[in-house]
Amino acid sequence: MPRLTDANVTIAKEIIGRYPRPKSALIPILHLAQEQDGYVSEDAMRHIAELLGITPAEVYGTATFYEMFKFEPVGRYCINVCTNISCQLLGAWELLEHAEHHLGIKAGSTTDDGMFTIEDVECIAACTEAPALQVNYRYRYRVTHAEFDLLIADLRAGGLADEIPPHGTLARVRQRTPQNWADTGRTAQAEVDAR
Amino acid sequence: MTDTPTPTSYTVPGLVPTGPRLITARFDVADGFTYDGYVRTGGYTALRKALTSMTPQQVHDEVRTSEMQGRGGAGFPAGTKWGFLPPDVFPRYLVINGDESEPGTYKDRMLMELDPHQLIEGVVIAAYAIGAAQAFLYVRGEMALAQERLAQALNDAYANGLVGRNILGTDFSVDVTLTWGAGAYIVGEETALIESLEGERGMPRLKPPFFPAAKGLYMQPTIVNNVETLSNVPWIINESGQAFHDLGAPTSTGMRMFAVSGHVNRPGVFEVPNGITTFRMLFEAPEYCGGVRHGRSVKAFIPGGASAMWFFDEHLDLPLDKPTVDQAGSMLGSGAIVVMDDRTDMVAACWRVVRFFARESCGKCTPCREGTTWLERILKRMLDGHGRADDLATLLDVCESISPGLAWPPRQTTICPLGPSAVSPIASAVRRFQHEFEHYVQHGRPIDGVERHAIHGAGAHV
Incomplete structure (x- = not known):
């Protein structure tokens, strides 16, 4: 079962940087995992826990509250x-x-x-x-x-592929974090690094 | 397929022009959701005005003068809410509630999809007024297009110096984080939304002591405002709070968006003069819904979202005015009106609303977690033809345990109003149509002359 790819780890770190506290990035990163695999795998949740400096149980606890997260493969x-x-x-x-x-x-x-x-x-x-x-x-x-x-x-027939991406992908435009983002974000990443 | 939205073109379903349009005007502009389209149609002038010629206090005063009631459901005046922030406590946050999920409610999604820059402009102005250094725009998880449009709009706004550091060359800075949920109605409750923003299960906090204005996100002072509320802010700054106050009625100022769905000829979302327009006008006037379909009459209608007590024909001439509707025993809530014609099965309608609350209960408080589930089960077995003689009494008894006295506004035995909301449809429908419930119990089927749905008996999917 897959962990987040290197490219997605980079995106995840950018997301963490937009919050004053790392755990706030949990739901957005769970979406990222679901975008990658079509569902949220156990390995992905363990990996997310490492990225956020929290336990896998905390990740699972939050994830299972929300209806959109699937824990086994669903249809395309x-x-x-x-x-x-x-x-x-x-x-x-x-x-x-x-x-x-x-x-x-x-x-x-x-x-x-x-x-x-x-x-x-x-x-x-x-x-x-x-x-x-x-x-x-x-x-x-x-x-x-x-x-x-x-x-x-x-x-x-694949006729709607342009409009409807496979399950897991929501917005196809990501927010970009400018270089001079408020200090709060950098604090959050430093907090994770310190653990 | 009719009215299919695509990423490049979007037809506005059922929107009818009905007078001054404060926040829906750009819905007709094909590229109104883009940065160029927004600026071309007067966008970001209010932000420039606020940041370069007004103090935060003056901005706050304009919003206070407007007496705009919050559009999320509770109807609390936005200007007053901003005033609850404790002085000199920083950092403080602005949270935008775009988690629109109340059944029947359909307006915030249009505002986010069709005019995302208007919302962002309102957010930055509000952040300036309250002194927030960071804002969190929380969109409902299921709204992919709204997320996409807002992400693009935010990126464009950042690139043009309208969000971020030193906005428009002033010393005011605010960062806006776009974020979204993952499917949970309860997150529309402001303290549950804050929990969700902190990466937790979306369960409401007990208040007091945790009123968000004093202790909200990360236990810091936090203002939570609805999407429609903040979308009105640019207009108020451009035209003045008094101009907003002069529209609508003194007790419900401004224009307001209402979604009218159900058994009407032309369901739609309308921006109407608040406090003046009546339910009858909305349902019958040709420029609005054009009457109940098939020439039928109104049996019941929900005036303000699934949580509201139902109204009947004697309420048709009430104006859409907060104090009037409150006094009549219901609420305008989130501007969601659902019309049921004379062939509607009241028990089936009641069950569907109750099932919603049973599914969406977060499980924190026992009366809600257990009570809503029991209510749903009892109603479902009535629908399936297995109702028992004492079911109606049991139903009311469970209601009583969740919301003693079945009063309006409800008395709560729970932290948030979700549990008591499940009581509203039952209290309303049983009071008026008790014979329909009794008929189900005695005969295992609805009264003659009502429409049946595929939920009965073997068609069940619950």
Whole structure:
């Protein structure tokens, strides 16, 4: 199981530098690990603990609180169907049922080819565009059953690769840290180095 | 697929122009989210004005004069909140709450995706007013496009000397750290958000003693403001706090964004005169939602997010005014209105809102952790046709344990309001539609004439 690559360690150290205290960088670096592997591996969590000067248990404790972190591989595309109140009123459960039949899996599981995971999720802030879903956290609005089938076909054919990166990648633009960042950041890195 | 956003083009779903637009004007500008588009349309003039011709105190005074109520849910006046910082305690921090997750709420995401520079400008001005040396912009984890747009906007703002060291050549400096969560509704609660920012599980802190203004992030003085709140700040500085105050009603000043979803003909996000517009106008006027779909009537509506008590037809003519809605027994909360027509299954609607709270309870306080789970289970077995004779009594008994007296505002047995929020839909729906719950228990199915969803019986996914 993979640790963070050298390139990602460099990014992780830059992230740590943007916080007054290193542990604040934990969630962003967990996202980085998930971006690297599609999920958060145990080795990655041990490595993150080393980088932050905390214990693996502390990393695991925080990581497991948050729904987006996956601890085993999921599909290349995670399809999150919102079933909360506004979407329920406009056919979300029917859409989810259709998705389950179409892909031949139940919500919360992954297709055998490792392409798709479907989940029944809470409100994704697209309430006026119900029923809504996200594919790797990219939105699709007012989804009809036929549109869902088309979406799956497009994803299988690789037609949406430009818009929708594989699971784990969120923003494709990273914040850059300027040279003259406040002293607080350097203090955080020094704190880790001192341990 | 309709209304599909792509990285290069973005159609604004359902936004209708309805008068002065303070913070949504740039939504129509194709490149309004870029640095060039923002500057071309008057962006960063307020920042220049604040930093070069106003003292921090004067900026604070303008926001105080505006009497802008916070847009995150609690509705506390932003200017007053800023005044709670203890003098001479440094460092102090500004935290921006972009963790929009309240069911029905959909406005902060639009502001972050479509006008990220407006937010950043508001953040830097607010940091100047309160003397913060660092700000943390916390975006909800699930909002990939908002994160991407804000990252690009921040990089551009840094490159143009609008954030960072010696902004616009003045001696004011502030760094803004963009960060995001990883899926947890409770992190929208300000002390839970602070915990999350410290790399911890997002569990609320007991307050008192830890009011963030006195002891927040790293136990330092911290102001937590909502995205919509800070997005209004550039306009207030450009046009004055009094001009903001003059819009809307004296008790709910300014314009305000409301998302109206559910059974209306044209659901959408509207920036409307706060305190003046009524629910009926929003639902029926052609420039807003254009009526309930299929010519039906309103059976119930949620006026301010899933945590709010539900309203019914007798509340339609209430204005969107904080004190009025508070007095009527609910809240405007996060500006999320969900309309349910006369064919809505009240038990199913109630269950779905309760399941949300059961799933999102952080588990710190027993009445919430255990109570919300029990409420969800009882409602689900009613829906599945296995309701028991004493279920309704048990339901109300559990509600009573979480929020004694089922009062509004709720009496809390928990650290934060999440637990009592789960009681709101039940207290409202049972009070008005008790027969629907009883019918489920007696006959194992909803009353005649309501729409059924695929959640019943074998279709369950919970």
